[in-house]
Amino acid sequence: AAALAAVAASAVLLTACDSFSTTAVAEHDFVNELAIPPLADSTVEDGVRTFQLTAGQGTTSFLGIGDAETWGFNGAFLGPTLRAERGERVAFEIDNQLPEATSVHWHGMHLPAAMDGGPHQMIEQGETWRSTWTIDQPASTLWYHPHPHGETEKHVYLGLAGMFILDDDASLAADLPSEYGVDDLPLIVQDKEFDNSGRLALNDDGSEPGTLGDTVMVNGTVGAYQEVTTEQVRLRLLNGSTARTYTFEMPDRPMTLISTDGGFLDAPVEMDQVRLAPGERAEVVVSFDAGETVRLHSSKTDLGGIVVPATSGGNDEFDVLEFRAAATLTPSSEPSWPQAKDAVADELHEDEASVTRDFVLNTREINGEQMDMNRIDEVVHVGATEVWEVRSTQPIPHSFHIHDVQFRVLSIDGREPPPELAGPKDTIYLNPNLTYRLLVRFEDYADPTMPYMYHCHMLLHEDEGMMGQFVVIESGDEDRVGVPEHSGH
């Protein structure tokens, strides 16, 4: 009840209230224009598109009552939107101007493990790390964020995150809203907790599934509104929160889900609600009427019938973002959907699966072990298609993510996945005690001494050990399997 009392009228009122340990989300006036992360500059030389990113400290006034110390890429909070096309060779030069070491991971990207930006690719303070690979996967909405072992929650929470949009022939040919920042909106949704001076707070009270803020922001804007000028708008939703799960809905209309984590669905699906656990993305197309004002809402979340503790995410209802439609709207053509045969990477076939592995998540462990930087947990053969059977045996939320791949959900406790989970995925919410059978192919990039990660994307869980490491190897390299030298961070 105290938590609900914190649903105050405005940000300013909220600061007058002292119940900051509550996790109900405060309501705000939607009076701040939505910030749109700039598209990152790049230069092309010798066929390589190179981006410069600097991770650094800054200050941000979220509530208008004082500066919060924040971290960002090329700015004080969050980072620019990266954009590249399938087939391009990209390079990133990342300069670490933070007061401590970090790393930058390309979430959802298929790339060599040494370029992945996981906890074995730390960037020391003052150093620059170069990551380069060729984009070889379908159009999708991916993202990037740090991955220092034990510190990921803090680094992401302070602001180190950004969107990474991939285009391909099918997405460029499709008639979809695609004017960035106008009718194609990047929406990084995060919740934060503040102290009385407007500084970011991370509550370390051990509550599950981690810090749940009482203030929701989109692209760093609290109480954001966006002017709408077209009949249809595409929303690229990214749950960039450290622990909170959202169930998005729009009043009086469906959201047409066109894409999940790793790319387009075989066919669009009309959804009343789109649930995203930390790390998940969805692209939806929404229709507007001229002159209306409506809000993207986050509804009560069904977390698999579990009783969500009062301090846990998902049971709150709150508005996220206001849309103000102009008096006349530019007509949008009937969206044309990318052809599934072009849009879907390579079809995965269960009958090609040669190995089945089990992963049980419980109490900061996977299969009874906490993350150990010096232990390789799984050895996968390059080119193999495998079934990963994942199960949480704990009545708290978990969100399972695998690096390097996009998987297909074969079944959830023996049943077909719902359409919104039938597309390419790299992260998935685990309802407790259900077995998720995931079909995964490990296409290429064998390297016996550089692991990829799999973990819970609720970042406190990840930091506290709910993570494991796999290597992809050529046959015959079994004896060479190990962790890289100098990875003692």
Ligand code: C2O
């Ligand atoms: Cu988005 Cu291993 O992370």
Ligand code: CU
């Ligand atoms: Cu978890």
